[in-house]
Amino acid sequence: MTMTGRPGRVLRGVLAALSGLLLLSGCVVVGGRPVGGPAGGANRPGGVSGDSMGLARPFLPLPVVAPAAVPEGYDPSADAAADLAAALAAARADGRPVLLDFGSSWCEDCQALTTLVQSPGVHQLLARDYHLVTVDVGHYDRNTELAARYVTLPGDGIPALVVLAPDGSKRAAPGAQQFADARNLGADQVANLLVDWLFTKN
Structure with a gap:
């Protein structure tokens, strides 16, 4: 039996184990909420909230614009x-x-x-x-x-x-x-x- 390919398998195993630990510890955040961890940031170091660490926020919120009036026709009596x-x-x-x-x-x-x-x-x-x-x-x-x-x-x-x-x-x-x-x-x-x-x- 040769050792060819063993380092690659070992590395993949280590990465998989680390990913599992991160998930369990609540360090992976999607959309502002930690996966596998508590919501909010009460027990996060420095009080950093999950919302401030969100990764799935590609767009900034747009301001609400009130519709302007659209006149119908031409009013000869208008000022x-x-x-x-x-x-x-x-x-x-x-x-x-x-x-x-x-x-x-x-x-x-x-x-x-x-x-x-x-x-x-x-x-x-x-x-x-x-x-x-x-x-x-x-x-x-x-x-x-x-x-x-x-x-x-x-x-x-x-x-x-x-x-x-x-x-x-x-x-x-x-x-x-x-x-x-x-x-x-x-x-x-x-x-x-x-x-x-x-x-x-x-």
């Missing part, structure tokens, strides 16, 4: 300047950008965009990641001073969208007439654009 000021104040508090939507209810493409905004996926993105402000521009004769700060009407057409950073600076401005044909857009296209704008800075 657009006050709505924008309130949205920017909320943006400074939570870091979410403001999405300005200039349009009017007589416009078919504005109606189409309103329908897309209320679709589940787009609505969820807006509520979670933006503060949406819809601004009624009538027949290009309402809220004109506010609109002129961000878009060129009627040249850009409506609906016209602009993304603002929490400090009020323009963060992203879709190309002119990108949404002037909103009736031919799908919810997935709008959702993709919303995600893209979160990472776009002019």
Whole structure:
């Protein structure tokens, strides 16, 4: 009988024995709880708790974000300047950008965009990641001073969208007439654009 292979078998045996001892002593921790040992850290050296030694925690907890309001359509009686000021104040508090939507209810493409905004996926993105402000521009004769700060009407057409950073600076401005044909857009296209704008800075 030869000794070939015996050192390897001996080493494996020693490792198996050590693993068993560790399990019995409560030194192996999964998800913050020791396996084979008491919960908590009352009898651990230095008062180190099992929670602080957890090994199975790949993700940090995300903060709970309260959904933002998502307006339905364009309200001609709304105070657009006050709505924008309130949205920017909320943006400074939570870091979410403001999405300005200039349009009017007589416009078919504005109606189409309103329908897309209320679709589940787009609505969820807006509520979670933006503060949406819809601004009624009538027949290009309402809220004109506010609109002129961000878009060129009627040249850009409506609906016209602009993304603002929490400090009020323009963060992203879709190309002119990108949404002037909103009736031919799908919810997935709008959702993709919303995600893209979160990472776009002019």
